[in-house]
Amino acid sequence: MSGARPHLGHHDTDLAATGNLPLIATRSGCVFHPLCGVIGVGEGHAARKGARRMAPNFIIGGAPKCGTTTLHQVLDQHPDIWVARNEVYHFDADDPVAHGDFLKIEQGELCWRDPNDPQVRAWYDARFADAPEGALIGEDTTTYLMSAVAPARIKAANPEVKLIFMLRDPVKRAFSQYWHLLRSGRTSDSFEKTLTRHPSILLGSTYAPALREFRDVFGPEQVHVVIFEDFNANRQAVLDGVTAFLGVSDLVRDDMPAWHNRTKYPAQMKTLLRLNRVGRVLVRARYARHLGQDRKLSARLAHAAYRRWFGFVSRRVLTEDQPPSPMRAKTRAYLCQHLSDRNAGLSALIDKDLSRVWPGFSQ
Numbered sequence: 001m002s003g004a005r006p007h008l009g010h011h012d013t014d015l016a017a018t019g020n021l022p023l024i025a026t027r028s029g030c031v032f033h034p035l036c037g038v039i040g041v042g043e044g045h046a047a048r049k050g051a052r053r054m055a056p057n058f059i060i061g062g063a064p065k066c067g068t069t070t071l072h073q074v075l076d077q078h079p080d081i082w083v084a085r086n087e088v089y090h091f092d093a094d095d096p097v098a099h100g101d102f103l104k105i106e107q108g109e110l111c112w113r114d115p116n117d118p119q120v121r122a123w124y125d126a127r128f129a130d131a132p133e134g135a136l137i138g139e140d141t142t143t144y145l146m147s148a149v150a151p152a153r154i155k156a157a158n159p160e161v162k163l164i165f166m167l168r169d170p171v172k173r174a175f176s177q178y179w180h181l182l183r184s185g186r187t188s189d190s191f192e193k194t195l196t197r198h199p200s201i202l203l204g205s206t207y208a209p210a211l212r213e214f215r216d217v218f219g220p221e222q223v224h225v226v227i228f229e230d231f232n233a234n235r236q237a238v239l240d241g242v243t244a245f246l247g248v249s250d251l252v253r254d255d256m257p258a259w260h261n262r263t264k265y266p267a268q269m270k271t272l273l274r275l276n277r278v279g280r281v282l283v284r285a286r287y288a289r290h291l292g293q294d295r296k297l298s299a300r301l302a303h304a305a306y307r308r309w310f311g312f313v314s315r316r317v318l319t320e321d322q323p324p325s326p327m328r329a330k331t332r333a334y335l336c337q338h339l340s341d342r343n344a345g346l347s348a349l350i351d352k353d354l355s356r357v358w359p360g361f362s363q
Helices: 043-047 068-075 118-126 150-157 170-183 191-197 200-204 208-218 228-233 235-246 269-290 297-317 329-342 346-350
Strands: 030-033 037-041 058-062 081-083 104-106 109-111 136-140 162-167 223-227 318-320
Touching: 058 068, 068 081, 068 136, 068 162, 068 235, 150 208, 162 208, 162 228, 162 235, 170 191, 170 200, 170 269, 170 329, 191 200, 191 329, 200 329, 208 223, 208 346, 223 228, 223 235, 228 235, 269 297, 297 318
Parallel strands: 058 136, 058 162, 081 136, 162 223
Antiparallel strands: 030 037, 104 109
């Protein structure tokens, strides 16, 4: 393997709430930990080499902070649908923009997770091994839309897969991602400074070029777009469109959840920024352990320290439903112009005038 053993987790996983999670053995014989990934590939997997490979029938491919977790949870309640737990991050795991945390340097050498590595592919297949016979299988990896390498890789591995993309007002989505980075300890800077240091924020709100590439690679009939604001306004109608696209019966939910994975905010911004100056050091330990890159005692202790820090921040600091301050007007004006230009032609591409939905959007 080119890098560390693959992970199973999700960027949004609340590590403070995981406790002592058990090892899980799938029918394929792969044994993995819900946070640390594959521990081993057993004899059961070898015995299944000649069996039918389980692969997703559909992928929720992006974008982050656009309601994808809610869609995942709702679809997973359909009697004919089974969605793999958490996000997978397989076809873009070596993308340094989407997943800079996944790469590591050891003794001067770059280590990464190679999607073509047989062990990594075995791990990926094992993610779907427990799907019930006959179920429509789903994968949720919201960073595929921002990865230039993902479309061709997915096509080569699974040419018939259907793709669902959720898009949100790009300015609001960028601001939401900033708060996610703050929440997870990956920045201790203002929104303006973070924009200059985390290119994934702007890339995550750049929908048009990537969406155009996916449509070119797979054909428009295999790509379905959901607008986050439409989903909030009429969830049942949007869900009916998704199930029709997937070819399954309607799922009527009177008790449909309002919003999964909702961001919580600090009451005092300065407190969180100070805490993150410590937390950003611990985050590196989180991802080294999270990806299984370092099993030494020091790494385990650092990972435990991060969990304690994250739990403290989540319980004591992130207590509010609204951000402590709005986006600066000058920053909003910049993002409205820049992200409109980055998404040139998007309204025509999906046949919907997005300027009526997203204030300040001109494309």
